[in-house]
Amino acid sequence: MKLKDRVALVTGGGSGIGRAICERFADEGARVVVNDVRQEAAEATAKALGAGARAIAADVADSQAVRAMFAVIDREHGRLDVLVNNAGVAMGPGDDRQATMRKGEARIMEMVSGQGVQTHWDVTQSMSDEAWHHVIGVHLHGTFYCTREALKIMSRQNSGAIVNLSSVAALMGLETVPHYSAAKGGILALTRAVAREVASRGIRVNAICPGYIDTPMTAGISDLSRKLVLGRTPMGRVGEPREIAATALFLASDESSFTTGQWLSPNGGLFMG
């Protein structure tokens, strides 16, 4: 019971990694507040967790909605021990994932056939303002908005742990998703800055940079792209959401009491930094 009676908010808890984190935290005794922009998804997770859990639907990219969500948490619990900034999207409106995947596959075929690379990605030059702003908004603005409100509560307690979901995209850069890579890189820098800022208050801030994890976010990738990922991953498999939840538990609990401003990257060896 590493989180016994602690109040934990997990954003994007309606699916994938966020849901696995909610489940693991509840198993460890936490009172979990499940956020998601999709109300029914947040409620489904909260229902599965049972008594003590609660769903709050809010778009983390909307600062007013985030403020209202934290007001509810403050009113109902009067404290917040853990915030996991997990909500995320891989693509923005108008991003053509299928076209990018087709280009990826063409490049793989060119490389394996020894032709040299002839297909260009051209992702950044064709990206719309909307796609850029959406992805940066959910990840980077969302992480900032939630962190800002969480710190107001945690500063009253002089304790707390914040865990931010970054990605190997921040460490390596992923050529197919420059907006996502930039957002995740920003989250890593924000993690370090805020960790230094709030250490004197007993609040720790850390990040997780997962490799490829089997969730709805990655479900749409083609077989060939999946094989390419596995070929670059020494462990030869993608990760499970519960493996990220285990890392989140470590960073959220007293097990990591001397750890702040750091990132852990459960990635099967895809990136070794």
Ligand SMILES: NC(=O)c1ccc[n+]([C@@H]2O[C@H](COP(=O)([O-])OP(=O)(O)OC[C@H]3O[C@@H](n4cnc5c(N)ncnc54)[C@H](O)[C@@H]3O)[C@@H](O)[C@H]2O)c1
């Ligand atoms: N799956 C991976 O391979 C992988 C790798 C590295 C990092 N990540 C990161 O892990 C986190 C979780 O990803 P996942 O794979 O579980 O994805 P997912 O798509 O399964 O879940 C993301 C959840 O976030 C919610 N969400 C989206 N926009 C939101 C918003 N504006 N406000 C509130 N909720 C919102 C979605 O409704 C969804 O329930 C993300 O930050 C993602 O970038 C995932």
